[in-house]
Amino acid sequence: MSGWIMGASPWIAGTLALSSPTPYSAVSSKSPKSPFNFYTTKKQNSSNEYCRSARTRPVLVAYCKFPFPFPSNDLKFVLHDALESSGLATTHARAARNGFYLEIQKLTDVERETSISINRLVDLGKTALHVAAEDDSLISHSSVPLPVDDFVDRMDDLSMGYCSHYGSSFRYSPEKFLECLDRYLYIDKGFQRSKQSQVEQRSLYLHSVLTHRSGSASMLSLIYSEVLKMLRLWGMVNFDVEVFFPHDSHSSPRGYDKQKSREAYQSHIMTSQSLLVEILKDLKYAFWPFQHDPTRSLFLRAAQAANCYDTSNSLEESALKIASAKAAQHRLHRGVWTSVRFGDMRRALAACERLILLESDPKELRDYGVLLYHCGFYEMALQYLTLFQDIQKSSKRKRSSHPFSDPEEEALVKLVIRLKLIMMEEDWSRPSGDISFLSNNSEPW
Incomplete structure (x- = not known):
């Protein structure tokens, strides 16, 4: 696939508009197909010992594969490149992400189900500290x-x-x-x-x-x-x-x-896997930018802010919740990453990307996709959302005969349709420095 064309929009209030960053790329054309490719210039230490002498700081070469059928589209993570394109240094954030990935690479199928009290291969403490180091660098x-x-x-x-x-x-x-x-x-x-x-x-x-x-x-x-x-x-x-x-x-x-x-x-x-998932989901919930309705899933909150989930006919919908959803949308429209009690887009994106690397749940693809939509990365959002739909279709779980019986499914379908319309619009991806990254005007209609 050709290079990614990023939406021209400020990620942080007062910063310059995004240009087209250089994406992560595959190590070589002969590398195995994978939706998530990374590159490096350093070699990693092969030692798996749980001891202080084996704790090094190598950089990752990673291929993240979900154990489900999926298209061979190359999908990239956006956060670090987008910040760098806005003029922010990401050296420490990238190094911390690399450290995180090198640790979770040791999670074999057996190790993922090993109790945290007897796990020896993965340094869970150091893994959690790499998470903290990345988020500290981001903020x-x-x-x-x-x-x-x-x-x-x-x-x-x-x-x-x-x-x-x-x-x-x-x-x-x-x-x-x-x-x-x-x-x-x-x-x-x-x-x-x-x-x-x-x-x-x-x-x-x-x-x-x-x-x-x-x-x-x-x-x-x-x-x-x-x-x-x-x-x-x-x-x-x-x-x-x-x-x-x-x-x-x-x-x-x-x-x-x-x-x-x-x-x-x-x-x-x-287990080692479930603890890491719990840590990252705590961060994802804490920093999700749409905090207006804790009774709904994170995806539905974001879909509601995108006007892809209509609850206006619900008797339980309060004026406060509607006002909070509009406030969240307006705040992000102005390029405000974070505010008290209203999440942080940077750390929400980082948590989603790490959960995808952990291969914990295909729904992480969907949740990451809806955040990319709100950030104006429409092409990448569509790829993540359609990949999730493909995984759903290929799974053996029983599906409802009515496509809109599930509110999340209904919101997902509407969002995918909107993204496909954006893709069809002529010159939708042409950068424009005077458009805010969550402005309604950034969409072709």
């Missing part, structure tokens, strides 16, 4: 990257600190040992579950949780499991232990002896 534009290795050392210090304070606990029963570990993390070190009612963005990033000691359930589960993992690697723990991931809004993760566990505990066990 701070600092010339200095987030010191990932320093926070990795801080994670190791937590494990060493337990040994120095509770060394005698290794001779105790599993239950008594886990009581000591709970006391160490939640009392001595002061880690606590952040309150759901408050917007605490810092509770979603590992480096902030290590600093402020307040975190989400996924962050606390990660810290708990990493301490356990190091103790196991040092030969201090010799029983089968799991981490109980809480599904309520207030409990904290706890360890338990698997041999004495109950059947109900099984649904609370986090």
Whole structure:
């Protein structure tokens, strides 16, 4: 496919309009077909050891493939190139994304289903820190990257600190040992579950949780499991232990002896894959630009803001929700990336791109596509949305006979039709410096 023609629109209030950036490209023409291609100029360290000496900073060569039939269209990620075209440096953001991908490359089929308490191949702590490093670079534009290795050392210090304070606990029963570990993390070190009612963005990033000691359930589960993992690697723990991931809004993760566990505990066990998905979905929900209606899915909120999902006849639709949707659209129309309680397009796009790399759920293609639509990347949005439709058609799941029985399906069909009309419009993609990237006037009608 020819080079991508980006919409001419400011991504951040006051910046220059986008030009056509150089996209990620395949390593060679003989590379296997894949919808997501990346390139690099450095070689990666082949070591998979979970030890500090093996923690390097190589750059990725990546092919992301969903295990579903799909067209062979080459699809690219947009965020870093778009920011760079707006005059913003993305060196640190790209390096952090590369670090994230190199870690998840170790997620074999077996490793994806391995419990976080016994996983050894993937450094989940470092993976989460690469996520934090990328987002920090996106919002701070600092010339200095987030010191990932320093926070990795801080994670190791937590494990060493337990040994120095509770060394005698290794001779105790599993239950008594886990009581000591709970006391160490939640009392001595002061880690606590952040309150759901408050917007605490810092509770979603590992480096902030290590600093402020307040975190989400996924962050606390990660810290708990990493301490356990190091103790196991040092030969201090010799029983089968799991981490109980809480599904309520207030409990904290706890360890338990698997041999004495109950059947109900099984649904609370986090695997390496599910924990990373949970971390990224927390970020996606927190920074989704359309926060006006928490009762609907993220996709429907964005579709409603694009006037592709009409709820005007719903008795439950309030004037406040309608006004909030219009406010979100107006805010993005003016090129405002982020505001308090109304999301952040940069970090929402970044979370979607990482979830696609994780190959967790084909719906991530759809959600990423609707964000691209709002950003004016119509050609790429159409490719992601049609790819998702193709996956839906090829899946063996039962489909409803009525195409519009599902509100998400109805909104998706309407959005795809609109994008196809845009594609048919003459000169739709010609750059124009005086058009805002979410202006209604940016569409041909």
